[in-house]
Amino acid sequence: MTAVTIIITVLGITASLALYRVIFGPTPWDRLIAVNLISSKVVMIMVAAAVFFERRIYLDVALVYAIIGFVSIIAISKFLEGEDTDRK
């Protein structure tokens, strides 16, 4: 067991714990919170892989993934807000 195996295993286990909330969450916002958590876990797994395996390209992938996750969270929560809020 090297250090990187432990780190990636713990992060993967927590991501699958959050998957419980994605599947059984009673409201859409619960699922959104859990998706936000999983996307930040994936970013951290990529950064850890980039540092331990000496692959610099993973860091660019992690940055782009973080940006896409943020924009999608904002877009979905704006969509869930409903149609009657932005109308003047």
Next chain:
Amino acid sequence: MIAYLFIILGLVFIFFGTLGIIRFPDIYTRLQTSSKCDAAGAIALLVGLMVREGLDSLSLRILIILMFLLLTNPVASHAIARSAAIRGIKPWRKKKKC
């Protein structure tokens, strides 16, 4: 050694933050753990990885990712909480003992 200390601290924070969104009763309390513990855990983990790597171009890029996470995590939580509040989700309250 200091690097692994930071990494273990970050992993503990991340684990309890995820445990919180399973145990807590409603959206707002779940957002509390997901925003705070996740941001603190991410910062500790990434600082640990930066210390292990040393000062070079790789750790500069990790610093950019760190600042990005620190800026966007509260904004995402705020957007989720605001949309839930506008749709009329009531916060969970503790039952009064009387």
Next chain:
Amino acid sequence: MYKKSVRLVLTFFVLMSFWLVLSQNLQPASLLIGAFFSFLVALLSYDFFIKPDEGMRGRAIRTIWLLLVYVFVLLYEMFLASIDVVYRVITMDINPEVVMIKTDIKSDLGIVLLANSITLTPGTITIDIEGDHLYVHWLYARTTNFGHAAELIKGRLEHWLGRIFI
């Protein structure tokens, strides 16, 4: 408050430093391409990046210095808050309430930073903002009094932010 050329040059330098960090390449062709596109993007977007009436106090150097100090204050508060939340997760000892607090900061950027900091520090998230009133969800409400709650939530943070923004 700031002149147009100052905002343009500031935006250009921020974009150029991002290009340097991300490309990691000091050859003249790369530098030229980066400078050209940074100037183009800065010309299009400086008006969004730095608002014309941004209410900063004092000079730019002092602002940056205070912001660095503020980041460390925020990190310290954040780790205390996370330890507190971990304790609440284990014992399930929670008492959530929604309280309303009032802030003295006027500038938009200052209010955004204050709301983000409240979200990151002890047991509170900002739900909604109306003018200068913030609706805050509190994980373990010690009081529901208007003034006392505000003092407990934003005390040290607003003291530091008030020295940076108007």
